[in-house]
Amino acid sequence: MKKKIGIFGSTGSIGKSTLSIIAQNKKNFEVMFLSTNKNLKEISKQCKIFNPKFVIINDKENFLKFVRSNKKKIKVFNTYEGISSQKKKIDYTINAISGFHGLEPTLKIIPHTKTIAIANKESLICGWNLIKKAIDKYKTNFIPIDSEHFSIWSLLKGTSAEIDKIYITASGGPFLNISHEKLKNIKPQQAIKHPKWNMGKKISIDSATLINKVFELIEAKKIFNTEFRKLEIILHPESYVHAIVKFKNGITKILVHDTDMKIPIFNSIYQNSNNKIKTSQLDFSKLNNLKFQKVNKKLFPSIKILNFFKKIKNSLYETVLVSANDELVALFLNGKIGFLDITKNLIMIMNLKEFKKMKQRKPKNFEEIYKLNRYVRLKTYSLCVRSSRNA
Numbered sequence: 001m002k003k004k005i006g007i008f009g010s011t012g013s014i015g016k017s018t019l020s021i022i023a024q025n026k027k028n029f030e031v032m033f034l035s036t037n038k039n040l041k042e043i044s045k046q047c048k049i050f051n052p053k054f055v056i057i058n059d060k061e062n063f064l065k066f067v068r069s070n071k072k073k074i075k076v077f078n079t080y081e082g083i084s085s086q087k088k089k090i091d092y093t094i095n096a097i098s099g100f101h102g103l104e105p106t107l108k109i110i111p112h113t114k115t116i117a118i119a120n121k122e123s124l125i126c127g128w129n130l131i132k133k134a135i136d137k138y139k140t141n142f143i144p145i146d147s148e149h150f151s152i153w154s155l156l157k158g159t160s161a162e163i164d165k166i167y168i169t170a171s172g173g174p175f176l177n178i179s180h181e182k183l184k185n186i187k188p189q190q191a192i193k194h195p196k197w198n199m200g201k202k203i204s205i206d207s208a209t210l211i212n213k214v215f216e217l218i219e220a221k222k223i224f225n226t227e228f229r230k231l232e233i234i235l236h237p238e239s240y241v242h243a244i245v246k247f248k249n250g251i252t253k254i255l256v257h258d259t260d261m262k263i264p265i266f267n268s269i270y271q272n273s274n275n276k277i278k279t280s281q282l283d284f285s286k287l288n289n290l291k292f293q294k295v296n297k298k299l300f301p302s303i304k305i306l307n308f309f310k311k312i313k314n315s316l317y318e319t320v321l322v323s324a325n326d327e328l329v330a331l332f333l334n335g336k337i338g339f340l341d342i343t344k345n346l347i348m349i350m351n352l353k354e355f356k357k358m359k360q361r362k363p364k365n366f367e368e369i370y371k372l373n374r375y376v377r378l379k380t381y382s383l384c385v386r387s388s389r390n391a
């Protein structure tokens with residue numbers, strides 16, 4: 001029987017990688033839906049190749065454009081409501097949307113999919129308690145797709161041994177060996193050029209500031225239900241090792257794979273089966289030259305943000321972090337603030353008294369998180385654009 005599959009964010013880097021895996025074995029899949037924010041050219045191309053049952057176009061203007069030019073009468077929605085029209089559960093859905101906007105579709109799809117694979121780390125950070133409640137209620141299988149979390153998830157599978165330490169590896173991004181002085185004049189085009197991974201713009205900027213690793217540590221703490229002190233970020237510029245788990249029984253497991261997101265995606269689609277993916281040979285020259293270093297907090301001050309989260313389990317403060325960062329990255333990409341302003345302003349926003357109070361509040365529902373996201377983004381914009389004009 002064909003595997004029914006849905007992709008949120010099919011026009012992005014993770015979305016396209018997922019489709020390239022499906023394309024290699026097209027007859028075994030039925031694409032239920034694809035989605036984009038505004039990339040009509042790409043989604044139209046994908047519709048021709050994969051013939052989805054429906055598409056979701058979130059940006060209103062582009063949705064209307066698509067409707068006007070929709071000669072093939074493809075079923076199209078502007079919201080996530082179309083998902084609930086499914087009579088049978090989809091087998092596998094991947095959420096590959098970037099930023100906070102991934103949370104709503106994650107929560108909407110869980111009752112209608114057997115497996116939810118989540119690359120969208122922002123939704124896991126802001127709404128994990130809601131996601132966990134829903135996956136338990138609907139017995140939906142959850143797989144993290146971030147390469148580090150997929151690796152930890154794989155290393156923990158089938159063992160009941162107690163964890164001593166989990167190391168999350170970080171490449172260090174494009175500016176690992178650059179002086180602080182030079183960082184002042186970094187342009188978006190330089191910051192999105194990651195030395196090892198080919199990724200979307202938002203996550204590439206997050207990798208350059210290293211806030212991506214702050215996100216990943218918070219994400220790991222939540223999804224693996226572990227203590228903060230058991231998690232550590234370790235720089236590993238070769239990006240060959242994706243996770244190290246040391247157990248209390250003396251065994252340490254290390255997971256190695258090429259820097260290609262198709263590997264975690266492929267394995268999440270073909271769980272426990274014998275399908276093969278083409279990869280390079282085990283690289284002994286890399287294994288013989290593995291280098292691990294501690295994070296330099298002067299070069300990456302974003303790492304200090306972890307201190308804000310040491311005692312927090314699930315709170316609205318995580319939404320403050322993700323929302324302010326989403327806005328600051330957008331401001332940097334639009335040339336409104338400098339590269340160093342991203343982290344400087346993020347720390348300033350996290351220190352605001354009105355937001356620190358959010359540490360005590362557990363998210364009750366999506367609407368509450370959404371409202372806070374809107375408020376934090378507006379506040380960030382007004383404080384940071386004004387201050388950069390005054391500077």
Ligand SMILES: NC(=O)c1ccc[n+]([C@@H]2O[C@H](COP(=O)([O-])OP(=O)(O)OC[C@H]3O[C@@H](n4cnc5c(N)ncnc54)[C@H](OP(=O)(O)O)[C@@H]3O)[C@@H](O)[C@H]2O)c1
Pocket residue numbers: 008009010011012013014015035036037038039058095096097098099101102119120121122145146147197198199200201202203261
């Ligand atoms: N890329 C990687 O290697 C990688 C690795 C680990 C984790 N992740 C995580 O995976 C997620 C996706 O990353 P990516 O690199 O694939 O991002 P990307 O290339 O920027 O693609 C993002 C996708 O989300 C859609 N989108 C953006 N804003 C949206 C909105 N407001 N509403 C609905 N859809 C929206 C985009 O549509 P348009 O095409 O119209 O913009 C696109 O399809 C992120 O959370 C990232 O942190 C990525």
